[in-house]
Each structure stands twice: as structure tokens, then as C-alpha cells.
Amino acid sequence: MxxxxxxxxxxxxxxxxxxxxxxxxxxxxxxxxSLAVIETIGALAHDASLGRASAQLHAQDRRGLAAVSRLTGFDPDAVTLTTSTSLGLLQVAFGLPRGEVLVSEAEFPANLYAWWRSEDAGLTRVRSLPIIAGGPLAPVTPERVAAAVRPDTVAVAVSAVDFRTGTRADLAGLREAVGDRLLIVDGIQGFGVLDIDWTVADALVVGGQKWLRAGWGAGFTALSPRALERLLPRLGGWTGVEDPSRYDGRRHPPLPGAQRLSVTNASPFASGALATALEVIETVGxxxxxxxxxxxxxxxxxxxxxxxxxxxxxxxxxxxxxxxxxxxxxxxxxxxxxxxxxxxxxxxxxxxxxxxxxxxxxxxxxxxxxxxxxxxxxx
Structure with missing residues (x-):
């Protein structure tokens, strides 16, 4: 520097x-x-108050996606913006192929309700990671996961950092233990703090309001090629398809990348805040x-x-x-x-x-x- x-x-x-x-x-x-994030939100709100073209405001989406790609290591087409970790996890949960999801009971509720709601809809089955000595708060380790996965397990969900204990997950080890199944990572307590290879995750979901310091309503989902091949956009909306502005009353094909999960136009204020927050991180690394x-x-x-x-x-x-x-x-x-x-x-x-x-x-x-x-x- x-x-x-x-x-x-x-x-x-x-x-x-x-x-x-x-x-x-x-x-x-x-x-x-940061002050830079606050200034970005204020400037964008000012532009909106003057009636600036929505296309100009939504250029913040592309700026945010580019910053996410740089800091995650995922390809630009493999990332999409979301409003929260909760929504990102719900979209992944509802897009999974049929089968079992393995998750610890000690996860933050956002990383439990997504799977429970998918199970309620008849899409997946949820199985708790078997409890060992140390109780429900015992760390989710590669050894525990390797012993617990079954042929019908399609995904394992885990937090990069446990919100109760601060324990950091061995994501590289979990990648090996999960094998060809999907490794779903709630990264909100670790992304921006841990200097690790995040691309070992098949789905990395991060809200921006904690360690990224981007404020509420901003976040992202990043998907591996394996996840892009297997996940369906069951909770994707009209902006997640090809030619979204062709209003012909027909169902359009989903976009090929992670932006197939897009529900509607993102808030330019949230996108700009996320982009600025990530760029502030990049100034020092x-x-x-x-x-x-x-x-x-x-x-x-x-x-x-x-x-x-x-x-x-x-x-x-x-x-x-x-x-x-x-x-x-x-x-x-x-x-x-x-x-x-x-x-x-x-x-x-x-x-x-x-x-x-x-x-x-x-x-x-x-x-x-x-x-x-x-x-x-x-x-």
C-alpha cells in the first residue's frame, strides 16, 4: 500500500x-x-428525486455484480443480487433437486426455515446433523458430515462462521466431505472478514448489513457450475428471464446464469450501497x-x-x-x-x-x- x-x-x-x-x-x-456508503445512497436518492432515467440508476446493479465477482472469485454470470441472506437461501432451497438436505439444528434460523419451507412445499426433506458429544452447538466438521451424508442427500447447508460460538467452518474440508452434493454456505458472518477461497461453495449467500457494512436490503448469491446445472429458478421472477421487457403474455426461458434467480428490479440504492461497501473493502484488501x-x-x-x-x-x-x-x-x-x-x-x-x-x-x-x-x- x-x-x-x-x-x-x-x-x-x-x-x-x-x-x-x-x-x-x-x-x-x-x-x-461507511461515510462512502451513506454518500452513495444519498446521491442516488437525489438522482431519483430529479426523475433521472431508471436505466441510469440501475447501472448500480452491474457495479455491484462486478464487485461481488471480484471479491468472491465467482464468474460474473454466476452471481446475482438479493435483498438478504434469508431470501437467497429460500431461493436455493426451493430450487434444489428432490432429496434430502442435511443441516445442523444450531444454525441461525435463516439457514433452517429455508429448508423447512421447502420441505413443507414437498420439494425436499430435511434431516438434522446427528448430535454428538458437545450437544447441538458442536462444530459442523468434515468428519461429522462425511459420516452423516447418505445416497439421497442432495445438499449440506452450513454457516461459514457460527453465529453463537464464532467457530469457523472448514469449508475446504467440507467440500471434500460433501463430494458431488451441493455445499450451501451462509456466509454472512464470515465474508469480508475471512481471506479464504469461497469458490469451494456451490451456493454462497451473503447479506450486506453485517461485516460488509453495506446496510440493510443489500446482498448477493454466488453459484458454482454444479449449482447452476441443478438449481431450478422456482422463486425467480420476471427479471430472471430472457427478454423481460417483451410483454407478450408468454413464459420466457430463464437466464442461463445466477441472475435467473432475480425476482424483480433491484433497488439502486441497495445495489449502490453494496457496490460501494465492497469497493471500500478493496481499497485495503x-x-x-x-x-x-x-x-x-x-x-x-x-x-x-x-x-x-x-x-x-x-x-x-x-x-x-x-x-x-x-x-x-x-x-x-x-x-x-x-x-x-x-x-x-x-x-x-x-x-x-x-x-x-x-x-x-x-x-x-x-x-x-x-x-x-x-x-x-x-x-
Whole structure:
């Protein structure tokens, strides 16, 4: 990275582009967008208020798709925009060939209801990954999946990073364990944080409101050649077909790529926000963001351990992303989150005895030290 004219580095400029409160440690729930994203949305809204041509506004779709392709490694024709992880997963679930979907009970609800709704419609059957020692929260490992898949299993669904524990999935290992079946990855807790090969997934679905810091209503789905061959666009709409503006009352053939899943025209505000958020990431690179987050999480883990607070999330660098989960005495998680809030620290309480911290590249050491001090004094 070269220094700017004022002597600052691109990473300094990246950090200055955000303005969240210093104690914000809740990126696994929502990532406040950058000033550049806010400016993009405002400029596009201004253009819309002046009656600018819709084609001009929807050029943001192409900009977003290009950025998604660059950062995922998927071909441009293999990516499409969506409004959320939930919608993307539903479209994949309803497009699957008949058969069984294997998924852990510990998944975030978005990665459960999609398969349940498909099963309700008579399209697939859902089977829970067998529970082992460690209970439902045990990590989804290649070994567990390899032992559980059956001849009629058509897909395995998993999160790249577990939202409760912060455990990072071994996607490359799962790719081997799944074999020729489809590997469906909910990437919302890892994409933009982990510098890995995402193309091992057959379907990568990511909402933009968390680690990408693009705001709500923006996201994408990326599909492998295997997925494009097998998935039907059962929840695709009129913009996912050839010649969509030829209003002849006839059914048109679906588009050949991932955009066959398009339901209707995307919001140019969301598309522009996603494109800008991804371009902001590109100014420094995912690897630099990952390293900064990893170092900050390491400081938090070490501080909690020194304060005598039990850490429930993985402590090894290669097993985690940006989530750090701390244990409180049973029933005290709510009190802990209240005390943290009083100190200006924003987190999420999970259950009666767990507090989830999630740090980003913009998280300061002062915020980490303040959070540790509060946790050290939770009775």
C-alpha cells in the first residue's frame, strides 16, 4: 500500500471512512456503514428525486455484480443480487433437486426455515446433523458430515462462521466431505472478514448489513457450475428471464446464469450501497482487514482470560473470525450487557450466561480494554 499525499496509508483512510461509536462491538448483528456508503445512497436518492432515467440508476446493479465477482472469485454470470441472506437461501432451497438436505439444528434460523419451507412445499426433506458429544452447538466438521451424508442427500447447508460460538467452518474440508452434493454456505458472518477461497461453495449467500457494512436490503448469491446445472429458478421472477421487457403474455426461458434467480428490479440504492461497501473493502484488501480483526480479537480473548472470564469461542486464530463469546455466571448475561451498555459498549447477550462480542477493523484497543474491565467485575 502506498501512502497518501498527507502521509497517511490507505488503511488510515479506510478507518477514517467509518464513524460508529467507539464502544460498538456488535458487528455480528449489524455493521454501521461507511461515510462512502451513506454518500452513495444519498446521491442516488437525489438522482431519483430529479426523475433521472431508471436505466441510469440501475447501472448500480452491474457495479455491484462486478464487485461481488471480484471479491468472491465467482464468474460474473454466476452471481446475482438479493435483498438478504434469508431470501437467497429460500431461493436455493426451493430450487434444489428432490432429496434430502442435511443441516445442523444450531444454525441461525435463516439457514433452517429455508429448508423447512421447502420441505413443507414437498420439494425436499430435511434431516438434522446427528448430535454428538458437545450437544447441538458442536462444530459442523468434515468428519461429522462425511459420516452423516447418505445416497439421497442432495445438499449440506452450513454457516461459514457460527453465529453463537464464532467457530469457523472448514469449508475446504467440507467440500471434500460433501463430494458431488451441493455445499450451501451462509456466509454472512464470515465474508469480508475471512481471506479464504469461497469458490469451494456451490451456493454462497451473503447479506450486506453485517461485516460488509453495506446496510440493510443489500446482498448477493454466488453459484458454482454444479449449482447452476441443478438449481431450478422456482422463486425467480420476471427479471430472471430472457427478454423481460417483451410483454407478450408468454413464459420466457430463464437466464442461463445466477441472475435467473432475480425476482424483480433491484433497488439502486441497495445495489449502490453494496457496490460501494465492497469497493471500500478493496481499497485495503480482505487480508488486511482480517489481520486487524484477528489481532483485536486476540487482545480481547487475552484480556478476558487474564480477568478470569471464560471464553467459549475458539481461541486459536485459524478456528475463529471476528466473534468472541464470553461466559457469565448463570443468569447474569442480561446484567452484563446492561453494564456494558452503561459503559458505552454495545454487544449482544445470548442466553442466560453468554455475551457475544464482535469486533471489526475499526475497533479500538480502548474499547477492548473498557469491555474487559466491565466483564472482570460482573458478579
Amino acid at each position: 502506498s501512502a497518501g499525499t498527507d502521509g497517511s496509508s490507505p488503511f488510515d483512510a479506510y478507518l477514517r471512512s467509518f464513524q460508529e461509536a467507539p464502544g460498538y462491538l456488535n458487528f455480528a448483528s449489524y455493521g454501521p456503514p 480482505v487480508a488486511a482487514i482480517h489481520d486487524r480483526i484477528a489481532a483485536t480479537a486476540e487482545r480481547l480473548i487475552a484480556g478476558l482470560a487474564e480477568a478470569g472470564v471464560s471464553v467459549l469461542s475458539p481461541t486459536r486464530h485459524d478456528d475463529r473470525a471476528g466473534i468472541v463469546v464470553a461466559r457469565t455466571p448463570s443468569g447474569n448475561a442480561s446484567s452484563a450487557t446492561d453494564r456494558l451498555a452503561d459503559a458505552g459498549i454495545t454487544v449482544t447477550g445470548h442466553g442466560p450466561d453468554r455475551v457475544r462480542f464482535s469486533v471489526h477493523a475499526t475497533t479500538t484497543t480502548d474499547a477492548i480494554d473498557a469491555a474487559v474491565e466491565v466483564m472482570a467485575n460482573i458478579p
